[in-house]
Amino acid sequence: MKVILGFLLLLVLLLTGPAFVIASGSASLGVDWSRADRSPVGLAPDPATTAEAVVQVYAARALSWRGAFGVHPWFAVKPAGARAYTVYEVIGWRVYRGLPAVSVSNRDPDGRWFGSQPSVLAELRGADAEAAIPKIAEAASRYPYAGEYRLWPGPNSNTFAAWVGRAVPELRLDLPATALGKDFLAAPFVxxxxxxxxWQLNLFGAAGLLVAAEEGVELNLLGLTVGVDPLDLAxxxxxxxxxxxxGRGLRAAAPPPAETAEEGAAPQG
Structure with missing residues (x-):
């Protein structure tokens, strides 16, 4: 009985944060996805006036109740001299329609996620970005769960972001605690x-531990993350x-985190 009560108490504590997000109005409950704002917010350099290569990683709160728990991430890249961005992301509805989960498109790189403001998680410019762009494309093509999608505990859009991040370590991609699914690992679970x-150890996104200089120490339980970041005192x-x-701790903190579907399709990510 004590074990059951302890587990229930832990579950209540883990759900306190999502409950607060709903109560504060941060999650976009009741939004009609077909009419939601998808306009850009001005975070991406204009390709018409920016000749250098650019890589940006974004995240925005998921649509509806999912936004209380997590975000949807995407990678936007522009080679030197290119007049448009290419966006890489995983979209759940594609799998349900028999398509690969990975979407490659030329949508607005900094477009709102159905009303939710995105923020930049990582950025590279110039030669560093130019070197990283083919690595991102190759990692996306090798994503091992291209025929699978599960909102919880993964693999999902955040599992994809973590996969690409590992393949492009120069991004030093610190995915937020709200990137539900980022910790999903299959065998050998390391x-x-x-x-x-x-490094991290995780069992199918249900339980695990991560220890890293960038992320700090994170404990993952039932897909939810609690942790401490000593360098950011966070x-x-x-x-x-x-x-x-x-405040910002011992270094400049990463921007706070803020899912993408193609036009005419219900959003999942």
Missing amino acids: ARAPSGTG IKFPGIGRIAPF
Whole structure:
């Protein structure tokens, strides 16, 4: 009985963050996805006036109740001299229609996710971006779960982001605690952290531990993440994400995190 009560108490604590997100109005409940705002927010350099190569990684709150728990990430790349961005992401509805989960498109790189404001998780410019772009494309083509999609515990859009992050460690991609599915690992259940600065152990996204210089220490339980980031003097909490009560810590903190579907399709990511 004590074990059951303890588990129930832990579950309540883990769900406190998502409940707060709903209560605060941060999750886009009741939004009609077909009419939601998809306009760009001005975070991506204009390709018409930016000749250098650009790589940006974005995340935005998921649509409807899913936004209380997690975000949807995507990679936007522009080679030097290109007049448009290419966006790589995983979209759930594609699998349900018999298509590969990985979407490659030329949509607005910094478009809102059905009303949710995106933020930049990582960025490379110039020669560094030019070197990373083919690595991102190759990692996307090798994504091992291209025929699978599960909202929880994965593989999903955040599993894809973690996969690409490991393949391109120069991004030092610190996925937020709200990137539900980022910790999904199949056998042998051990991999580098998405930032490439440490390691993680996880059992199908249900339970695991991550220790890395960039992410800090994270405990994953039932897909939800709690953790501490000593360099940023921050804590990580399910639903809410990063909380830094002492400011930016010992280094500049990454921008706070903020799912993409093609036009005319219900969003899942």
